[in-house]
Amino acid sequence: MRTILVTGFEPFGGEATNPSWDAVQQLDGWQPDDETLVHARQLPCVFEQSLAVLTAELTALDPVLVLAIGQAGGRTCFSLEKVAINYNDARIADNQGQQPLATATADDGPAAYFSSLPLKHLVQQLRQHGIPAEVSFSAGTFVCNHVFYGLMHALKAKPQVRAGFIHIPYSPAQAARLQSASMSTELVVAALKICIEISLLQQPDILLATGQLD
Amino acid sequence: MRTILVTGFEPFGGEATNPSWDAVQQLDGWQPDDETLVHARQLPCVFEQSLAVLTAELTALDPVLVLAIGQAGGRTCFSLEKVAINYNDARIADNQGQQPLATATADDGPAAYFSSLPLKHLVQQLRQHGIPAEVSFSAGTFVCNHVFYGLMHALKAKPQVRAGFIHIPYSPAQAARLQSASMSTELVVAALKICIEISLLQQPDILLATGQLD
Amino acid sequence: MRTILVTGFEPFGGEATNPSWDAVQQLDGWQPDDETLVHARQLPCVFEQSLAVLTAELTALDPVLVLAIGQAGGRTCFSLEKVAINYNDARIADNQGQQPLATATADDGPAAYFSSLPLKHLVQQLRQHGIPAEVSFSAGTFVCNHVFYGLMHALKAKPQVRAGFIHIPYSPAQAARLQSASMSTELVVAALKICIEISLLQQPDILLATGQLD
Amino acid sequence: MRTILVTGFEPFGGEATNPSWDAVQQLDGWQPDDETLVHARQLPCVFEQSLAVLTAELTALDPVLVLAIGQAGGRTCFSLEKVAINYNDARIADNQGQQPLATATADDGPAAYFSSLPLKHLVQQLRQHGIPAEVSFSAGTFVCNHVFYGLMHALKAKPQVRAGFIHIPYSPAQAARLQSASMSTELVVAALKICIEISLLQQPDILLATGQLD
Numbered sequence: 041m042r043t044i045l046v047t048g049f050e051p052f053g054g055e056a057t058n059p060s061w062d063a064v065q066q067l068d069g070w071q072p073d074d075e076t077l078v079h080a081r082q083l084p085c086v087f088e089q090s091l092a093v094l095t096a097e098l099t100a101l102d103p104v105l106v107l108a109i110g111q112a113g114g115r116t117c118f119s120l121e122k123v124a125i126n127y128n129d130a131r132i133a134d135n136q137g138q139q140p141l142a143t144a145t146a147d148d149g150p151a152a153y154f155s156s157l158p159l160k161h162l163v164q165q166l167r168q169h170g171i172p173a174e175v176s177f178s179a180g181t182f183v184c185n186h187v188f189y190g191l192m193h194a195l196k197a198k199p200q201v202r203a204g205f206i207h208i209p210y211s212p213a214q215a216a217r218l219q220s221a222s223m224s225t226e227l228v229v230a231a232l233k234i235c236i237e238i239s240l241l242q243q244p245d246i247l248l249a250t251g252q253l254d
Numbered sequence: 255m256r257t258i259l260v261t262g263f264e265p266f267g268g269e270a271t272n273p274s275w276d277a278v279q280q281l282d283g284w285q286p287d288d289e290t291l292v293h294a295r296q297l298p299c300v301f302e303q304s305l306a307v308l309t310a311e312l313t314a315l316d317p318v319l320v321l322a323i324g325q326a327g328g329r330t331c332f333s334l335e336k337v338a339i340n341y342n343d344a345r346i347a348d349n350q351g352q353q354p355l356a357t358a359t360a361d362d363g364p365a366a367y368f369s370s371l372p373l374k375h376l377v378q379q380l381r382q383h384g385i386p387a388e389v390s391f392s393a394g395t396f397v398c399n400h401v402f403y404g405l406m407h408a409l410k411a412k413p414q415v416r417a418g419f420i421h422i423p424y425s426p427a428q429a430a431r432l433q434s435a436s437m438s439t440e441l442v443v444a445a446l447k448i449c450i451e452i453s454l455l456q457q458p459d460i461l462l463a464t465g466q467l468d
Numbered sequence: 469m470r471t472i473l474v475t476g477f478e479p480f481g482g483e484a485t486n487p488s489w490d491a492v493q494q495l496d497g498w499q500p501d502d503e504t505l506v507h508a509r510q511l512p513c514v515f516e517q518s519l520a521v522l523t524a525e526l527t528a529l530d531p532v533l534v535l536a537i538g539q540a541g542g543r544t545c546f547s548l549e550k551v552a553i554n555y556n557d558a559r560i561a562d563n564q565g566q567q568p569l570a571t572a573t574a575d576d577g578p579a580a581y582f583s584s585l586p587l588k589h590l591v592q593q594l595r596q597h598g599i600p601a602e603v604s605f606s607a608g609t610f611v612c613n614h615v616f617y618g619l620m621h622a623l624k625a626k627p628q629v630r631a632g633f634i635h636i637p638y639s640p641a642q643a644a645r646l647q648s649a650s651m652s653t654e655l656v657v658a659a660l661k662i663c664i665e666i667s668l669l670q671q672p673d674i675l676l677a678t679g680q681l682d
Numbered sequence: 683m684r685t686i687l688v689t690g691f692e693p694f695g696g697e698a699t700n701p702s703w704d705a706v707q708q709l710d711g712w713q714p715d716d717e718t719l720v721h722a723r724q725l726p727c728v729f730e731q732s733l734a735v736l737t738a739e740l741t742a743l744d745p746v747l748v749l750a751i752g753q754a755g756g757r758t759c760f761s762l763e764k765v766a767i768n769y770n771d772a773r774i775a776d777n778q779g780q781q782p783l784a785t786a787t788a789d790d791g792p793a794a795y796f797s798s799l800p801l802k803h804l805v806q807q808l809r810q811h812g813i814p815a816e817v818s819f820s821a822g823t824f825v826c827n828h829v830f831y832g833l834m835h836a837l838k839a840k841p842q843v844r845a846g847f848i849h850i851p852y853s854p855a856q857a858a859r860l861q862s863a864s865m866s867t868e869l870v871v872a873a874l875k876i877c878i879e880i881s882l883l884q885q886p887d888i889l890l891a892t893g894q895l896d
Contacts, residue, residue, distance in 0.1 A: 116434060116435040117429070123820075125764075125794065127796070151792065152765060167431065168430075169430075172429035173430065177767065177823065181819065212384055215330070216380070216382075216386045221435035336555070337579070365582050366578075374557075545857070600862070601858065640865075644814045649864075651864070652868075
């Protein structure tokens with residue numbers, strides 16, 4: 041049985057829920073095919089602790105695919121992040137009061153990693169399924185980017201494992217308080233299933249040869 | 255049997271569907287209570303013809319409540335319009351190629367009418383139901399505002415009939431092509447039912463006395 | 469000697485300056501021609517008092533043209549307002565702690581007045597002079613709209629006096645603290661001079677006949 | 683005599699001017715101190731050719747500081763870019779009709795480089811001088827990012843040379859046609875002079891020791 045790890049975050053910034061976990065927890069136990077099982081895990085919204093939990097799960101589950109999901113209030117679309125940067129600069133404190141300013145996630149790491157998901161192909165497929173989607177070139181400098189960078193850094197010796205980070209809009213219930221764009225949890229769950237199925241079924245070498253893989 | 259008229263528009267601007275009609279048609283035949291029946295009608299996206307169809311329906315149905323719904327691409331929330339202005343200025347041509355510039359809808363009419371729906375109360379209730387909603391102070395200068403102004407002008411001698419205009423975001427399928435904010439049809443239909451129920455149940459004079467009616 | 473009245477506001481919302489007054493005060497004493505003199509006045513950012521000061525100046529100066537200017541943080545362009553509405557709904561308190569909610573400015577007044585400035589013609593001319601400008605269809609529901617409505621209401625029996633309201637972006641110095649769009653005071657002053665000259669020189673009846681006046 | 687290289691772009695996307703060159707050319711020959719001379723150069727808005735011109739200038743001038751400037755229509759602030767990515771994906775064709783999709787700038791290069799300018803310190807100083815400024819974490823995937831990445835890649839063996847990329851808003855004259863945010867050329871020139879002076883005067887090792895350098 042192959043394993044897929046999908047993570048969402050606990051609430052932060054005074055919110056009672058986090059739409060990333062609302063969606064991700066619905067995928068726990070889902071089998072995109074008979075040989076593959078999805079494990080959903082919640083990450084704390086805390087700089088160091090989030091990566092400690094994530095890397096422990098990578099070791100325990102040895103997944104073939106990892107999707108880390110986070111909330112990006114104000115975004116209008118399902119946003120597939122391209123670039124994880126080795127830089128933390130927190131505008132607000134995390135859930136344990138930490139607020140790193142201008143720090144590196146890995147002192148010996150490169151400036152950035154790219155997602156290893158087939159981003160442009162995923163966006164194309166999501167749009168054909170009627171789901172607003174885009175490639176984003178900044179995951180910010182808060183815990184989301186920190187987890188994204190730490191994930192790619194942890195997997196740098198395992199190029200066969202595909203991994204990436206996805207930002208989602210507020211849920212409608214959050215947006216009702218905050219007057220912002222939103223996306224229903226149903227649509228986010230549908231989008232995540234499409235991302236999982238395409239990332240599993242497509243062979244990276246075939247996509248590369250046909251120019252469909254960016 | 256009391257009658258409610260709810261209108262949506264045909265597609266325009268090169269779109270294949272119009273989310274206002276996608277939602278409104280689901281309300282046709284709905285009974286918020288045993289004594290009340292909703293009639294859904296589609297309006298052409300044409301300056302003069304839209305009002306001709308609307309006023310014919312007002313005469314035929316003699317409704318107690320009228321909600322006219324239109325698409326406002328780019329909006330993030332369910333937008334209850336406050337102000338209908340006596341001014342048309344079309345940035346693009348309507349579905350019959352007409353593009354009025356700086357014209358009046360009613361030469362003898364006032365500069366504007368206000369919606370007679372309990373807007374602030376509706377927004378409060380919608381938000382409590384987890385639906386992103388707002389009062390908007392401009393319905394633009396295209397066919398939507400034209401219909402809104404014509405509706406209120408036609409009803410000016412019937413203050414007992416409540417009427418107003420609501421703008422809704424793109425549907426997710428539209429936003430998937432246009433990279434914009436969106437709202438699911440399910441959420442729009444739920445929001446419209448709340449607007450209908452509250453507008454019917456609440457007595458305007460009571461709301462006015464308690465300051466809940468703006 | 470003909471008189472022109474141009475007003476700006478005192479600072480509000482915690483700001484140390486108000487770009488409307490920064491610009492307007494530079495016009496005090498300016499003569500667009502030998503027969504015409506501009507008087508600049510500052511209005512308090514207080515609901516009732518702002519109109520008391522304004523109407524006293526209208527009586528004292530008997531102007532042929534009135535331009536009221538206000539700050540609209542977040543706007544990117546010089547915004548000529550089309551519609552003044554008979555509705556106050558303050559999101560924050562004014563400078564004397566008043567926060568009217570869902571009130572009328574004139575109990576016996578119409579829902580709205582239109583600006584009597586040649587808005588579309590002004591926007592066209594401003595753009596030709598390289599100044600970002602637009603017609604706006606909502607002046608909000610705070611003191612700016614209150615002053616705009618009160619101004620047009622006070623002049624309703626004097627159609628020969630042209631009057632209107634213009635919203636301007638933050639100054640660069642404000643935007644430096646607030647990360648927003650801005651416009652330099654020099655550009656705002658240049659834009660106001662163009663508005664004054666065109667509004668004076670053009671004859672409304674000629675503009676109406678040629679369709680240039682909206 | 684120390685040399686500083688500041689570059690701007692030729693117009694693109696149908697525009698008649700490019701505000702980056704409008705500003706940069708005013709710095710040609712400027713001496714921030716007696717020992718330092720600024721050279722302004724225009725880059726073609728063409729993927730490969732822009733870097734060919736830039737690297738030729740780096741060789742010819744051997745500058746101690748390089749600021750590459752580009753237009754970012756829609757931005758509201760002077761934007762200091764943090765991240766140059768090894769990825770080109772052109773939404774429109776460049777000035778020679780090239781439109782690379784999902785290509786690398788340097789096949790053997792890392793995913794990204796960070797600017798070596800003291801970005802947070804510059805933003806702080808610019809804001810204190812009343813200039814709207816921000817750190818940006820995406821320079822896009824068009825020629826601007828291509829030049830930024832190529833610049834940092836060319837200087838990777840010369841850590842003593844400070845270099846970076848800055849995006850500026852439309853000029854007011856452009857924004858007058860496009861209804862967008864703008865910044866006057868005067869303000870951009872003032873901001874660039876501040877960036878040059880601070881980048882020269884500050885000693886990177888001192889800034890690092892005091893935590894002022896990000």
